Amino acid sequence: MKRALIFLALGGMLAIMISSYMQMPPMGNPDNPSYNEVAQHYLNRSLEETRAPNVIAVIITDYRAIDTLGEATVLFTSIAAVLTVLSGKDKKPGEGGAHHG
Amino acid sequence: MTFQFIVQNINYIGSSFLFVIGLYTVLTHPNLIKKIIGINIMETSVFLLFVSIGFIQGGQAPILNLDGTPAVYVNPLPSALILTGIVVAVSITVYALSMIIKIYDAYGTIELDEIMQIRSEEAHD
Amino acid sequence: MDDLIVKYISRMIIPFIQLYGIFVIFHGHLSPGGGFPGGAILGASIILYTLAFGAHKGHLKMPHHLSKRLESGAILWYIILGMVGIWTGHLFLTNQAAGFFMGTPGEIFSGGFIPLITVAIGLKVGSTIITLFHTMIEEEHDA
Numbered sequence: 318m319k320r321a322l323i324f325l326a327l328g329g330m331l332a333i334m335i336s337s338y339m340q341m342p343p344m345g346n347p348d349n350p351s352y353n354e355v356a357q358h359y360l361n362r363s364l365e366e367t368r369a370p371n372v373i374a375v376i377i378t379d380y381r382a383i384d385t386l387g388e389a390t391v392l393f394t395s396i397a398a399v400l401t402v403l404s405g406k407d408k409k410p411g412e413g414g415a416h417h418g
Numbered sequence: 419m420t421f422q423f424i425v426q427n428i429n430y431i432g433s434s435f436l437f438v439i440g441l442y443t444v445l446t447h448p449n450l451i452k453k454i455i456g457i458n459i460m461e462t463s464v465f466l467l468f469v470s471i472g473f474i475q476g477g478q479a480p481i482l483n484l485d486g487t488p489a490v491y492v493n494p495l496p497s498a499l500i501l502t503g504i505v506v507a508v509s510i511t512v513y514a515l516s517m518i519i520k521i522y523d524a525y526g527t528i529e530l531d532e533i534m535q536i537r538s539e540e541a542h543d
Numbered sequence: 544m545d546d547l548i549v550k551y552i553s554r555m556i557i558p559f560i561q562l563y564g565i566f567v568i569f570h571g572h573l574s575p576g577g578g579f580p581g582g583a584i585l586g587a588s589i590i591l592y593t594l595a596f597g598a599h600k601g602h603l604k605m606p607h608h609l610s611k612r613l614e615s616g617a618i619l620w621y622i623i624l625g626m627v628g629i630w631t632g633h634l635f636l637t638n639q640a641a642g643f644f645m646g647t648p649g650e651i652f653s654g655g656f657i658p659l660i661t662v663a664i665g666l667k668v669g670s671t672i673i674t675l676f677h678t679m680i681e682e683e684h685d686a
Binding site for chain 3: 364366367368369370371373374375377378379382383385386389392393395396399400403
């Protein structure tokens with residue numbers, strides 16, 4: 318019973334997603350809205366401004382370098398969180414100190 | 419829903435199927451590690467959808483020709499934005515796995531229905 | 544795990560994996576790749592060493608105080624590269640206007656500070672992966 322309800326809900330979600338792909342321009346069309354003048358500027362003028370051929374590396378280290386700094390902060394925060402959680406590990410599994418009746 | 423529509427937008431439809439499969443895995447299995455695998459599958463489907471928006475028919479990879487011959491390049495901007503998202507997904511997986519280690523130390527099991535049973539027995543004491 | 548074939552083969556192949564990781568980091572502005580995949584490959588080579596030879600030898604190869612300093616040093620190096628732009632009178636993280644060496648496109652030493660930032664990101668990602676792995680598999684021994 319619960320499984321039939323889950324299948325029905327997921328099938329409805331799949332139908333809504335696929336029916337919304339019919340309203341978008343098809344994949345590979347050169348006049349979709351994301352191929353605008355920002356991408357043209359990065360492709361045309363990156364060789365004379367930065368002298369490096371790999372456009373994606375130029376985007377993440379020169380034009381948008383602050384986003385890469387923010388992402389290094391995310392890595393740093395994840396290490397801080399894991400080292401805080403795992404600093405007081407119990408020795409034997411099962412019924413640790415806080416679960417005696 | 420013709421066959422030509424499915425073949426042309428195969429990336430978008432594959433991403434939707436991966437998302438639904440991941441969501442079914444999170445909702446159904448009682449093991450905690452399988453739920454984390456389901457979350458990873460959902461994140462992978464979102465990355466696939468976002469990167470394949472920038473595809474241009476007949477374009478090549480965005481590494482510029484050094485001798486200046488003009489060519490049509492694929493949109494580099496969605497790929498550069500997804501690199502940050504991949505690192506965030508790895509951080510979330512690592513933190514969730516460390517919480518599972520603490521849950522195993524406290525309860526002795528990682529099946530969800532056994533954990534709920536242990537907690538309801540302790541609430542009745 | 545205590546397998547003879549795994550130990551023999553991984554002792555022969557780990558230097559080549561690290562050489563490939565350093566190649567991907569240093570050619571980040573010429574071919575696909577960059578800081579993040581190169582750092583992941585370097586981290587994966589130390590994880591292979593730890594899995595083949597045991598947790599104790601893995602801790603000796605990359606001890607905790609060394610990976611701590613590598614990670615903090617990489618993020619400080621990134622911020623110092625950004626401060627060079629402020630010290631010469633422009634914005635934070637400027638490339639050509641702050642006086643970095645440009646060169647001709649297609650060589651390794653070209654592109655301003657792009658190779659330096661790629662090395663910083665590669666070291667940070669590699670040391671993060673190694674630290675997380677060593678933290679999660681250490682076990683308490685009875686003292």
